[in-house]
């Protein structure tokens with residue numbers, strides 16, 4: 001089984017050996033109830049699904065919107081408000097099954113690699129741009145976690161020295177420019193500086209403080225010049241980040257997913273052109289940029305596959 005614990009929604013699924021979702025359930029996470037209550041609810045959803053399908057899960061894989069250590073303890077999870085939660089141990093005790101826990105984006109990367117857009121690749125990079133920005137690295141046929149599980153935290157790769165304040169809380173991080181929250185903040189600033197040019201954004205959002213990445217995407221769809229400009233800058237920042245990553249990681253495939261990726265028209269060709277112009281020639285030889293294929297299921301499919309196939313640091 002695969003479990004994806006996000007800030008707002010938790011998904012649980014029986015996942016077959018070919019990555020197919022056999023049965024699934026979604027619940028509101030409501031993390032403010034405390035980890036204990038949320039873990040007990042996940043265990044009860046797992047029991048109900050197992051009973052309904054008359055199947056017993058071989059193992060349970062969890063991807064959580066959190067920093068997770070190798071024992072499966074949530075070290076820190078700003079989106080959940082949890083810290084020092086021994087998630088793997090507690091869920092294991094509640095379900096009496098082996099439990100593996102990793103970061104949700106690393107789980108999604110594993111899912112896209114094994115069963116999605118990256119099938120069969122030895123070297124790939126996943127980039128998920130939603131409200132936050134995260135990623136995952138597969139190099140030489142292995143998913144990479146790093147010394148303390150932060151490999152793939154590409155949202156917090158600085159792209160501007162002394163730049164915009166991030167939520168991490170560094171400055172100039174990629175996420176502070178292209179994350180959904182950052183696009184909204186940049187658009188609100190533009191609307192404060194140039195209220196007349198921001199008329200369409202203000203009309204769509206109702207008021208300045210409600211302008212979001214989605215507002216910008218909607219306005220750009222209606223050919224609003226300011227929104228188009230904000231998105232063009234966003235593409236520029238994302239290109240800068242990708243150029244560095246492509247040079248350093250040297251993937252064969254870059255997989256892009258997440259709400260912001262969906263919300264920028266024609267993004268992939270624009271990124272392809274930008275990366276092709278600016279990255280090292282050797283790093284872009286045979287490089288392909290693709291859209292993620294598993295959508296919102298990538299995390300639970302990947303977590304289930306990690307649980308089934310064994311996490312690399314235990315092999």
Ligand SMILES: [Zn+2]
Pocket residue numbers: 155156157166167168169170171173175176
């Ligand atoms: Zn950051």
